[in-house]
Amino acid sequence: MDTPGATARPRFQVTIEDSGERFACAEGLPVLKAMTALGGRGIPSGCHGGGCGVCKVRVLEGDYRTAAMSREHVSAEEEAGGVALACRLYPASDLRLKVLGMMHRAVEARRYGLV
Amino acid sequence: MGVMRIGHVDLRVLDIDEALNHYVNILGMIETDRDDAGNVYLKGWDEWDQYSLILNPSDRAGMNSIAYKVEKDSDLDAFEKRIADWGVAVDRVAAGALHNCGRAIRFNLPSGHEMYLFAEKAFVGKSVGAVNPDPWPEDIKGAGVHWLDHALLMCELNPEKGINKVEETTRFLREVLDFYLAEQVTAGPNGEIQAATWLFRTTTPHDIALVGGPRPGLHHLAFFLDEWNDVLKAADTMGRKGVKIDVTPQRHGITRGCTIYFFDPSGNRNETFAGLGYLAQPDMPPITWTEDQLWRGIFYHVGEEAGSFTSVYT
Numbered sequence: 180m181d182t183p184g185a186t187a188r189p190r191f192q193v194t195i196e197d198s199g200e201r202f203a204c205a206e207g208l209p210v211l212k213a214m215t216a217l218g219g220r221g222i223p224s225g226c227h228g229g230g231c232g233v234c235k236v237r238v239l240e241g242d243y244r245t246a247a248m249s250r251e252h253v254s255a256e257e258e259a260g261g262v263a264l265a266c267r268l269y270p271a272s273d274l275r276l277k278v279l280g281m282m283h284r285a286v287e288a289r290r291y292g293l294v
Numbered sequence: 295m296g297v298m299r300i301g302h303v304d305l306r307v308l309d310i311d312e313a314l315n316h317y318v319n320i321l322g323m324i325e326t327d328r329d330d331a332g333n334v335y336l337k338g339w340d341e342w343d344q345y346s347l348i349l350n351p352s353d354r355a356g357m358n359s360i361a362y363k364v365e366k367d368s369d370l371d372a373f374e375k376r377i378a379d380w381g382v383a384v385d386r387v388a389a390g391a392l393h394n395c396g397r398a399i400r401f402n403l404p405s406g407h408e409m410y411l412f413a414e415k416a417f418v419g420k421s422v423g424a425v426n427p428d429p430w431p432e433d434i435k436g437a438g439v440h441w442l443d444h445a446l447l448m449c450e451l452n453p454e455k456g457i458n459k460v461e462e463t464t465r466f467l468r469e470v471l472d473f474y475l476a477e478q479v480t481a482g483p484n485g486e487i488q489a490a491t492w493l494f495r496t497t498t499p500h501d502i503a504l505v506g507g508p509r510p511g512l513h514h515l516a517f518f519l520d521e522w523n524d525v526l527k528a529a530d531t532m533g534r535k536g537v538k539i540d541v542t543p544q545r546h547g548i549t550r551g552c553t554i555y556f557f558d559p560s561g562n563r564n565e566t567f568a569g570l571g572y573l574a575q576p577d578m579p580p581i582t583w584t585e586d587q588l589w590r591g592i593f594y595h596v597g598e599e600a601g602s603f604t605s606v607y608t
Contacts, residue, residue, distance in 0.1 A: 225606035227538035229308055230355030230561020233606055247308035249354040249561070249608070266561075293481070293489050293506050293588070293604050294451050 235280035451506025
């Protein structure tokens with residue numbers, strides 16, 4: 180919902196292939212921030228700085244730009260092939276994404292307290 | 295004699311301007327120097343040595359190395375021998391190799407993290423001076439952190455494969471560098487696995503902490519604030535500036551610290567940590583947190599994992 184007086188910016192639809200989740204992302208906003216602000220959970224949310232790699236996605240369709248992402252998590256080759264960190268991913272059209280990042284402990288029970 | 299305190303952390307950042315904005319305007323650190331390689335050096339207002347944080351422009355996030363300051367130059371010779379005798383390779387580093395520091399020694403902790411010990415660093419002085427000082431300087435920005443307080447290093451823990459770098463690194467820090475154990479988390483069927491430790495050389499509960507995880511890395515760097523209200527104000531600044539907060543202000547059971555966890559613009563986790571905890575002394579019996587109570591130890595109020603605390607680090 181646009182608030183009165185807010186600058187109207189183009190808004191793009193982002194669809195997460197895995198969950199079917201859809202949300203709007205204004206131009207200039209990273210996909211992960213748009214999703215978490217709306218309470219979405221389809222992409223794992225971590226550092227929001229391009230450093231930790233948990234929000235790794237593949238862009239299946241659409242135009243976008245990215246900001247600096249840690250090479251630890253996205254190689255130059257992957258980047259050229261449409262892989263990005265959602266926290267550094269800015270849509271320039273509607274996007275369709277597949278989630279690649281995985282929270283290490285989200286799916287496994289911990290056996291030793293912290294791991 | 296021996297290790298006095300944390301000296302500095304050499305931290306990789308993806309964008310130096312964004313990083314500087316964060317550490318200067320949000321945390322309130324002061325830029326004190328730059329070098330030809332593009333590294334930027336910063337200190338807290340209450341620190342007297344030239345820097346406690348090196349921002350290193352890089353294509354990835356995380357920590358290059360951590361350095362501790364020893365009291366006397368001769369300590370470096372004694373530690374060099376003790377480290378080598380323990381079976382860890384140790385290099386001598388010439389004066390100046392660590393920016394504006396005297397000679398140093400370099401080695402890897404059993405966890406794989408690179409560590410330096412040095413005895414001398416260029417002196418700048420506290421912002422309030424050393425003669426009839428005010429309690430705090432007028433021109434504080436953001437959170438106004440006093441000093442780099444500690445770092446928490448993630449160490450590989452894989453009991454099935456017999457790997458426990460928390461236990462091994464803790465033993466090294468105690469037996470070789472004379473750190474003392476303040477608190478620990480024990481896990482496993484009979485509590486036989488040391489899964490996390492907090493160790494000190496100063497009189498506060500930790501100058502370094504080690505937590506078990508799937509791979510080594512930097513969990514966080516912590517910066518000191520006086521008290522709870524400073525933590526709240528720091529969080530207000532972060533909210534205003536859109537900093538990604540991981541865990542909102544709350545209390546640790548372990549160390550009794552008041553805390554906020556958040557991320558720098560490259561995704562390195564920071565903590566602002568308030569309170570001196572308790573008087574930590576060599577003869578204080580170490581505190582143990584059992585596995586069933588460990589989250590109360592970490593987040594005392596909710597007793598559950600908050601944010602992405604153990605799964606996300608650089």
